[in-house]
Amino acid sequence: MxxxxxxxxxxxxxxxxxxxxxxxxxxxxxxxxxxxQKIKRKQRVVKKEIDPIITHDDIKNAPKTYQAHCPNCGHNKAAYIQFQTRSTDKTMTINFTCEKYGKCWHKD
CATH class of the missing domain: 2.20.70 (Ubiquitin Ligase Nedd4; Chain: W;)
Incomplete structure (x- = not known):
């Protein structure tokens, strides 16, 4: 084109x-x-580096709760960050990070 x-x-x-x-x-x-008449057959694809949405500093500075139980270890203290991932009439997605082992899970 x-x-x-x-x-x-x-x-x-x-x-x-x-x-x-x-x-x-x-x-x-x-x-x-x-x-x-010369046509290039090969073109090198460069993979772009992807920046994380949530950084370690965001998790360190995030508010903490004692009401989220980690599904992996059962620990009840976790940091949480809220995102609006769907339309505004839907509930926010909450991303939790376990304070003990650093495992992440989310709740819609």
Missing amino acids: ELCPTCGMLLKSELPNLDFPTRFFYTTCPYVNQIE
Whole structure:
């Protein structure tokens, strides 16, 4: 897909015909782009690093509760952070982190 640098419209492609090579063109402006026969087959994909949504500092500074029981160890003290992950008429998602072992779980 190519866009015309002059008018910004989507260019049409034309297959080789007689002495004319394959090209991109647009009917209302004079721009024409000849297509080279060299085509790159491989393109290197660079994996982007993903930043965490909740950092360790967020968990350290988060409020604590004694009413959340860890499903892994049963400890009752946990830090919690609330997120609005769905539409605003739905309840917030609460992410808990166990103070004893650092395991995470959530409650919708």
